[in-house]
Amino acid sequence: MTQGMEELGRGTLLWKLSREVLGKDSTDYIPTGEHPETDLLFLKLNLLLDRGDFNKAEDMLFEAAEEELPGTLELAVDVYARLNQLPEAALQAGNYSKEEIREGLLDLMEQFGIRL
Structure with a gap:
Protein backbone atom coordinates (compact mmCIF):
# COMPACT_ATOMS: atom_id res chain seq x y z
CA MET A 1 0.00 0.00 0.00
CA THR A 2 1.34 3.39 -0.91
CA GLN A 3 1.81 6.28 1.45
CA GLY A 4 -0.94 8.17 -0.33
CA MET A 5 -3.40 5.38 0.33
CA GLU A 6 -2.52 5.35 4.03
CA GLU A 7 -3.04 9.11 4.27
CA LEU A 8 -6.41 8.89 2.56
CA GLY A 9 -7.64 6.13 4.81
CA ARG A 10 -9.55 3.03 3.87
CA GLY A 11 -13.00 4.54 4.27
CA THR A 12 -12.67 7.33 1.74
CA LEU A 13 -14.38 7.57 -1.60
CA LEU A 14 -11.01 7.56 -3.36
CA TRP A 15 -10.02 4.32 -1.67
CA LYS A 16 -13.37 2.73 -2.51
CA LEU A 17 -13.05 3.73 -6.14
CA SER A 18 -9.53 2.40 -6.35
CA ARG A 19 -10.31 -0.84 -4.57
CA GLU A 20 -13.86 -1.67 -5.64
CA VAL A 21 -14.01 -0.23 -9.15
CA LEU A 22 -10.41 -0.36 -10.35
CA GLY A 23 -9.38 -3.42 -8.30
CA LYS A 24 -6.22 -1.74 -7.02
CA ASP A 25 -4.61 -1.35 -3.59
CA SER A 26 -3.30 2.07 -4.57
CA THR A 27 -4.62 5.35 -5.93
CA ASP A 28 -1.54 5.76 -8.12
CA TYR A 29 -1.72 5.91 -11.89
CA ILE A 30 1.28 4.04 -13.27
CA PRO A 31 2.08 4.76 -16.94
CA THR A 32 2.53 1.42 -18.68
CA GLY A 33 2.57 2.38 -22.33
CA GLU A 34 -0.73 0.56 -22.83
CA HIS A 35 -2.54 3.90 -23.24
CA PRO A 36 0.07 6.36 -24.61
CA GLU A 37 -2.34 9.31 -24.80
CA THR A 38 -3.34 8.84 -21.17
CA ASP A 39 0.29 8.42 -20.14
CA LEU A 40 1.09 11.73 -21.84
CA LEU A 41 -1.87 13.38 -20.13
CA PHE A 42 -0.54 12.03 -16.82
CA LEU A 43 2.74 13.88 -17.41
CA LYS A 44 0.94 17.09 -18.37
CA LEU A 45 -1.32 16.89 -15.32
CA ASN A 46 1.68 16.36 -13.05
CA LEU A 47 3.26 19.53 -14.39
CA LEU A 48 0.06 21.49 -13.80
CA LEU A 49 -0.33 20.12 -10.29
CA ASP A 50 3.29 20.93 -9.49
CA ARG A 51 2.68 24.51 -10.66
CA GLY A 52 -0.49 24.80 -8.59
CA ASP A 53 -2.71 25.10 -11.65
CA PHE A 54 -5.33 22.78 -10.19
CA ALA A 93 -3.08 29.37 -3.24
CA GLY A 94 -4.18 27.57 -6.42
CA ASN A 95 -7.76 28.85 -6.04
CA TYR A 96 -9.01 25.36 -5.18
CA SER A 97 -10.52 23.60 -2.16
CA LYS A 98 -11.16 20.20 -0.58
CA GLU A 99 -14.84 20.62 -1.47
CA GLU A 100 -13.91 20.99 -5.15
CA ILE A 101 -11.98 17.72 -4.93
CA ARG A 102 -15.09 15.97 -3.64
CA GLU A 103 -17.39 17.63 -6.17
CA GLY A 104 -15.07 16.87 -9.08
CA LEU A 105 -14.74 13.25 -8.08
CA LEU A 106 -18.51 12.88 -7.70
CA ASP A 107 -19.07 14.52 -11.09
CA LEU A 108 -16.65 12.12 -12.76
CA MET A 109 -18.26 9.15 -11.03
CA GLU A 110 -21.61 10.27 -12.41
CA GLN A 111 -20.13 10.66 -15.87
CA PHE A 112 -18.76 7.10 -15.68
CA GLY A 113 -22.03 5.77 -14.21
CA ILE A 114 -20.41 4.74 -10.93
CA ARG A 115 -22.35 4.54 -7.69
CA LEU A 116 -20.75 3.53 -4.42
Missing part, protein backbone atom coordinates in the same frame (compact mmCIF):
# COMPACT_ATOMS: atom_id res chain seq x y z
CA ASN A 55 -8.34 24.10 -12.11
CA LYS A 56 -6.64 23.68 -15.48
CA ALA A 57 -5.62 20.14 -14.51
CA GLU A 58 -9.19 19.33 -13.58
CA ASP A 59 -10.47 20.80 -16.85
CA MET A 60 -8.07 18.59 -18.82
CA LEU A 61 -9.19 15.58 -16.80
CA PHE A 62 -12.84 16.23 -17.64
CA GLU A 63 -11.98 16.71 -21.32
CA ALA A 64 -10.28 13.32 -21.31
CA ALA A 65 -13.35 11.76 -19.71
CA GLU A 66 -15.61 13.35 -22.33
CA GLU A 67 -13.36 11.98 -25.07
CA GLU A 68 -13.50 8.57 -23.33
CA LEU A 69 -9.72 8.36 -23.21
CA PRO A 70 -8.83 4.89 -21.85
CA GLY A 71 -7.56 4.93 -18.26
CA THR A 72 -9.14 8.29 -17.43
CA LEU A 73 -10.89 7.04 -14.30
CA GLU A 74 -7.65 5.59 -12.93
CA LEU A 75 -5.89 8.85 -13.76
CA ALA A 76 -8.67 10.86 -12.07
CA VAL A 77 -8.31 8.84 -8.87
CA ASP A 78 -4.59 9.57 -8.90
CA VAL A 79 -5.08 13.31 -9.47
CA TYR A 80 -7.76 13.72 -6.83
CA ALA A 81 -5.76 11.65 -4.33
CA ARG A 82 -2.74 13.90 -4.88
CA LEU A 83 -4.89 17.01 -4.50
CA ASN A 84 -6.47 15.59 -1.36
CA GLN A 85 -3.04 15.16 0.22
CA LEU A 86 -2.20 18.85 -0.19
CA PRO A 87 -2.62 21.22 2.74
CA GLU A 88 -5.59 23.56 2.53
CA ALA A 89 -3.22 26.54 2.19
CA ALA A 90 -1.66 25.05 -0.96
CA LEU A 91 -5.08 24.41 -2.44
CA GLN A 92 -6.22 27.95 -1.63
Whole structure:
Protein backbone atom coordinates (compact mmCIF):
# COMPACT_ATOMS: atom_id res chain seq x y z
CA MET A 1 0.00 0.00 0.00
CA THR A 2 1.34 3.39 -0.91
CA GLN A 3 1.81 6.28 1.45
CA GLY A 4 -0.94 8.17 -0.33
CA MET A 5 -3.40 5.38 0.33
CA GLU A 6 -2.52 5.35 4.03
CA GLU A 7 -3.04 9.11 4.27
CA LEU A 8 -6.41 8.89 2.56
CA GLY A 9 -7.64 6.13 4.81
CA ARG A 10 -9.55 3.03 3.87
CA GLY A 11 -13.00 4.54 4.27
CA THR A 12 -12.67 7.33 1.74
CA LEU A 13 -14.38 7.57 -1.60
CA LEU A 14 -11.01 7.56 -3.36
CA TRP A 15 -10.02 4.32 -1.67
CA LYS A 16 -13.37 2.73 -2.51
CA LEU A 17 -13.05 3.73 -6.14
CA SER A 18 -9.53 2.40 -6.35
CA ARG A 19 -10.31 -0.84 -4.57
CA GLU A 20 -13.86 -1.67 -5.64
CA VAL A 21 -14.01 -0.23 -9.15
CA LEU A 22 -10.41 -0.36 -10.35
CA GLY A 23 -9.38 -3.42 -8.30
CA LYS A 24 -6.22 -1.74 -7.02
CA ASP A 25 -4.61 -1.35 -3.59
CA SER A 26 -3.30 2.07 -4.57
CA THR A 27 -4.62 5.35 -5.93
CA ASP A 28 -1.54 5.76 -8.12
CA TYR A 29 -1.72 5.91 -11.89
CA ILE A 30 1.28 4.04 -13.27
CA PRO A 31 2.08 4.76 -16.94
CA THR A 32 2.53 1.42 -18.68
CA GLY A 33 2.57 2.38 -22.33
CA GLU A 34 -0.73 0.56 -22.83
CA HIS A 35 -2.54 3.90 -23.24
CA PRO A 36 0.07 6.36 -24.61
CA GLU A 37 -2.34 9.31 -24.80
CA THR A 38 -3.34 8.84 -21.17
CA ASP A 39 0.29 8.42 -20.14
CA LEU A 40 1.09 11.73 -21.84
CA LEU A 41 -1.87 13.38 -20.13
CA PHE A 42 -0.54 12.03 -16.82
CA LEU A 43 2.74 13.88 -17.41
CA LYS A 44 0.94 17.09 -18.37
CA LEU A 45 -1.32 16.89 -15.32
CA ASN A 46 1.68 16.36 -13.05
CA LEU A 47 3.26 19.53 -14.39
CA LEU A 48 0.06 21.49 -13.80
CA LEU A 49 -0.33 20.12 -10.29
CA ASP A 50 3.29 20.93 -9.49
CA ARG A 51 2.68 24.51 -10.66
CA GLY A 52 -0.49 24.80 -8.59
CA ASP A 53 -2.71 25.10 -11.65
CA PHE A 54 -5.33 22.78 -10.19
CA ASN A 55 -8.34 24.10 -12.11
CA LYS A 56 -6.64 23.68 -15.48
CA ALA A 57 -5.62 20.14 -14.51
CA GLU A 58 -9.19 19.33 -13.58
CA ASP A 59 -10.47 20.80 -16.85
CA MET A 60 -8.07 18.59 -18.82
CA LEU A 61 -9.19 15.58 -16.80
CA PHE A 62 -12.84 16.23 -17.64
CA GLU A 63 -11.98 16.71 -21.32
CA ALA A 64 -10.28 13.32 -21.31
CA ALA A 65 -13.35 11.76 -19.71
CA GLU A 66 -15.61 13.35 -22.33
CA GLU A 67 -13.36 11.98 -25.07
CA GLU A 68 -13.50 8.57 -23.33
CA LEU A 69 -9.72 8.36 -23.21
CA PRO A 70 -8.83 4.89 -21.85
CA GLY A 71 -7.56 4.93 -18.26
CA THR A 72 -9.14 8.29 -17.43
CA LEU A 73 -10.89 7.04 -14.30
CA GLU A 74 -7.65 5.59 -12.93
CA LEU A 75 -5.89 8.85 -13.76
CA ALA A 76 -8.67 10.86 -12.07
CA VAL A 77 -8.31 8.84 -8.87
CA ASP A 78 -4.59 9.57 -8.90
CA VAL A 79 -5.08 13.31 -9.47
CA TYR A 80 -7.76 13.72 -6.83
CA ALA A 81 -5.76 11.65 -4.33
CA ARG A 82 -2.74 13.90 -4.88
CA LEU A 83 -4.89 17.01 -4.50
CA ASN A 84 -6.47 15.59 -1.36
CA GLN A 85 -3.04 15.16 0.22
CA LEU A 86 -2.20 18.85 -0.19
CA PRO A 87 -2.62 21.22 2.74
CA GLU A 88 -5.59 23.56 2.53
CA ALA A 89 -3.22 26.54 2.19
CA ALA A 90 -1.66 25.05 -0.96
CA LEU A 91 -5.08 24.41 -2.44
CA GLN A 92 -6.22 27.95 -1.63
CA ALA A 93 -3.08 29.37 -3.24
CA GLY A 94 -4.18 27.57 -6.42
CA ASN A 95 -7.76 28.85 -6.04
CA TYR A 96 -9.01 25.36 -5.18
CA SER A 97 -10.52 23.60 -2.16
CA LYS A 98 -11.16 20.20 -0.58
CA GLU A 99 -14.84 20.62 -1.47
CA GLU A 100 -13.91 20.99 -5.15
CA ILE A 101 -11.98 17.72 -4.93
CA ARG A 102 -15.09 15.97 -3.64
CA GLU A 103 -17.39 17.63 -6.17
CA GLY A 104 -15.07 16.87 -9.08
CA LEU A 105 -14.74 13.25 -8.08
CA LEU A 106 -18.51 12.88 -7.70
CA ASP A 107 -19.07 14.52 -11.09
CA LEU A 108 -16.65 12.12 -12.76
CA MET A 109 -18.26 9.15 -11.03
CA GLU A 110 -21.61 10.27 -12.41
CA GLN A 111 -20.13 10.66 -15.87
CA PHE A 112 -18.76 7.10 -15.68
CA GLY A 113 -22.03 5.77 -14.21
CA ILE A 114 -20.41 4.74 -10.93
CA ARG A 115 -22.35 4.54 -7.69
CA LEU A 116 -20.75 3.53 -4.42
